[in-house]
Amino acid sequence: MCPETEKLTGLIAATFTPLTPQGELNLAVIGPYVDYLLEKQSVHSVFVNGTTGEGCSLTMQERKQLAEEWCRQGKGKLDRVIVHVGCLSVKESQELARHAASVGADAIAVISPFFFKPSNAEALRMFLKDVSSAAPQLPLYYYHLPSMTGVKLNVSEILEGIEKQIPSFRGVKFSSVDLGDLGQCVSYCRLRGWSVLYGVDEQLLGALPLGVNGAVGSTYNYAGNVMNGMLSAYEKGDLPLAQTLQVKLKDTITFATSLGFDLAMNKQMMSLYSGLPMGPPRLPLLPWPSDTIQDVVKKLQQDMADLS
Ligand SMILES: CC(=O)N[C@H](C=O)[C@@H](O)[C@H](O)[C@H](O)CO
Numbered sequence: 690m691c692p693e694t695e696k697l698t699g700l701i702a703a704t705f706t707p708l709t710p711q712g713e714l715n716l717a718v719i720g721p722y723v724d725y726l727l728e729k730q731s732v733h734s735v736f737v738n739g740t741t742g743e744g745c746s747l748t749m750q751e752r753k754q755l756a757e758e759w760c761r762q763g764k765g766k767l768d769r770v771i772v773h774v775g776c777l778s779v780k781e782s783q784e785l786a787r788h789a790a791s792v793g794a795d796a797i798a799v800i801s802p803f804f805f806k807p808s809n810a811e812a813l814r815m816f817l818k819d820v821s822s823a824a825p826q827l828p829l830y831y832y833h834l835p836s837m838t839g840v841k842l843n844v845s846e847i848l849e850g851i852e853k854q855i856p857s858f859r860g861v862k863f864s865s866v867d868l869g870d871l872g873q874c875v876s877y878c879r880l881r882g883w884s885v886l887y888g889v890d891e892q893l894l895g896a897l898p899l900g901v902n903g904a905v906g907s908t909y910n911y912a913g914n915v916m917n918g919m920l921s922a923y924e925k926g927d928l929p930l931a932q933t934l935q936v937k938l939k940d941t942i943t944f945a946t947s948l949g950f951d952l953a954m955n956k957q958m959m960s961l962y963s964g965l966p967m968g969p970p971r972l973p974l975l976p977w978p979s980d981t982i983q984d985v986v987k988k989l990q991q992d993m994a995d996l997s
């Protein structure tokens with residue numbers, strides 16, 4: 690795998706968590722899942738136990754098993770395995786960070802606690818610092834997801850002086866639509882050689898001219914090829930092609946949204962599209978009827994066809 694100082698670039702799939710029909714971890718799917726991402730989607734890095742992976746709905750033990758299996762199956766194949774270790778309890782986050790280091794993860798990411806929320810940027814930096822102290826050798830990324838955490842602090846404020854508190858801090862996974870804040874975040878991170886990964890897949894093209902290094906998202910599990918095509922069109926300066934490809938993904942998501950798009954639907958879309966058995970979502974998420982999933986996947990197949 691790459692040296693830790695190298696920047697994160699390109700597409701990173703936020704992985705789904707495969708469950709058996711009974712709702713237990715289905716670790717046997719992870720080996721074929723790695724191959725699918727590499728061979729069918731040209732996606733070379735993963736972000737494990739995040740939103741898409743239902744990380745906060747899993748037990749500590751399950752999160753550790755998944756981190757370990759992704760690292761084991763990804764060894765020599767994937768460029769990076771980033772493990773999300775955020776929990777409501779700083780102690781549990783530390784435990785997962787320590788574990789991620791012990792199984793050979795390349796980096797950790799942390800969301801803000803979202804029940805008792807940090808009242809200011811300093812409180813959040815202190816939380817992140819405590820997590821980093823459990824795995825000081827692993828690059829740490831702040832995972833900014835205000836729509837889910839309800840923590841609306843600007844990233845530019847959170848970053849202020851963070852390198853003094855957290856020597857292992859290496860950047861941000863930015864999942865907000867606030868492009869003004871994103872621009873400031875990129876500017877701060879670039880000066881320090883850190884990475885900014887964008888997390889709103891359906892508008893990644895809008896984030897590219899602001900200088901993001903790469904992207905982490907759920908849709909790169911099935912739209913990896915098309916979005917890789919979008920990235921290379923952008924790099925070559927072929928904006929019309931980049932725009933067309935970006936809108937294809939947005940069209941799929943808009944259609945899915947009209948039916949009630951959520952993580953459960955997304956997970957079932959992945960199963961039907963890829964053939965990998967991701968299994969049901971975990972409560973409180975509920976599975977969708979199969980005819981709904983068939984309709985969305987038909988749209989997905991149309992949008993992803995002939996364009997990559
Ligand atoms: C809230 C959430 O899960 N966001 C994901 C990652 O940040 C995205 O990849 C979205 O799933 C994607 O942009 C589709 O809306």
Ligand SMILES: CC(=O)C(=O)O
Nearest residue numbers: 703739740741906907
């Ligand atoms: C990173 C991301 O997209 C997720 O946590 O699902």
